[in-house]
Amino acid sequence: MKPIRFNFTDEFSWMLSQYAPIVYYHKIKGNKVIVDTLRGTDELFYFVDELNKRDQKGIFSAKQQVQEIYNYNFNPLQTFKTWEPPPYQEHFSKECEIKESKPVIVVSNKYNPEWSDKTPKNFLSLGFLKKFFQKFHNDYKIYYVRYDGNGKDTEGYYDDVGSLEFKDWELLQQFKNVTSVYDVMNEYDISFNRAQFWIHSMAKHTVSCAGGNAVLSAYFGNDVLVYGHPNCKSSNRGIWKTNSWLTKLGCKKFIGTQNYEQLLQMCEMRWLD
Numbered sequence: 027m028k029p030i031r032f033n034f035t036d037e038f039s040w041m042l043s044q045y046a047p048i049v050y051y052h053k054i055k056g057n058k059v060i061v062d063t064l065r066g067t068d069e070l071f072y073f074v075d076e077l078n079k080r081d082q083k084g085i086f087s088a089k090q091q092v093q094e095i096y097n098y099n100f101n102p103l104q105t106f107k108t109w110e111p112p113p114y115q116e117h118f119s120k121e122c123e124i125k126e127s128k129p130v131i132v133v134s135n136k137y138n139p140e141w142s143d144k145t146p147k148n149f150l151s152l153g154f155l156k157k158f159f160q161k162f163h164n165d166y167k168i169y170y171v172r173y174d175g176n177g178k179d180t181e182g183y184y185d186d187v188g189s190l191e192f193k194d195w196e197l198l199q200q201f202k203n204v205t206s207v208y209d210v211m212n213e214y215d216i217s218f219n220r221a222q223f224w225i226h227s228m229a230k231h232t233v234s235c236a237g238g239n240a241v242l243s244a245y246f247g248n249d250v251l252v253y254g255h256p257n258c259k260s261s262n263r264g265i266w267k268t269n270s271w272l273t274k275l276g277c278k279k280f281i282g283t284q285n286y287e288q289l290l291q292m293c294e295m296r297w298l299d
Contacts, residue, residue, distance in 0.1 A: 029058035029075065038070070038238040042245070043095050043275070046070050047102065051110040069219045073112060098264025100271045111275050114245045118227035123214060128167040131297070132225055133158065134234040134243050135172040137192040140258070147255040148236040152193055154253075154286045156200075158233065161294060163203040169225045170198060171207040171239075173218060231297055233289070236266040236282075244272040249279045249296055256284035 030052050034045045041063075053059050053073050060076040061067075071077050094100050102109045135150045150158075162168060174189045198204050210221040222242070226232070229247035234240045236254035243250045254266045264270055266282045273280050283289045 031060045034063045039241050042241045047109045047111045050112040051108040069223045096263040096265045118223045122224040126167045129230040130228040131166045132229040132232040133170045134239040138189045147258040159201045163201050168204045171222045244275040244277045250277045252282045
């Protein structure tokens, strides 16, 4: 049987929501699949027969992106026909070498330029993080994930923009029960993406922010609570709203808000006795 070949050079939101499920569908139907794509995608396409990776020049491609994924009631099965989310939770929970005695909360953050004005919009602020860590670090083991590189694939992660300076690492030093993705990378000698997939596979709950972070988080755990900026290009996108179609990826509950205080209150109400 001739293999089915795919070529993707898009940002990770589409890799996770569109391309990986399409490729996985063909794989579980008994086809041999080959994927030509970007570096830093080994974990996204762990199930393929052949993965050919290359550098991306300039910004990510948008040629194959289905923009309707931003809609609240988007139906991937109706649109793509051949679509089945890879079982990342099952696969990486078996692979993960970390064992925790406490339930795990994952805090998935970013701080990078967004759109034409290059100003971060969708991120968990330092004020929110401090309050969150203070409230939850005794009852949960907290893992903090944020990419802090220049966008090049030097750590098993690739983006078309790098991160900006943020004072979160200094804040983490105040909380002994908060472990960063870089701590995991260093202890187990693994890439950024492998570390964040391991971390997410342990998640009971996740707090994240609108964008690729939230799409990845939606594959894992029970609650995924997401902050989105109230006044930016993505503010009206239904995908980031409560009970959007992202629950089809695997999480039990997806909740969106555009207010930090409300986000913290919802986390307390749902996750603390």
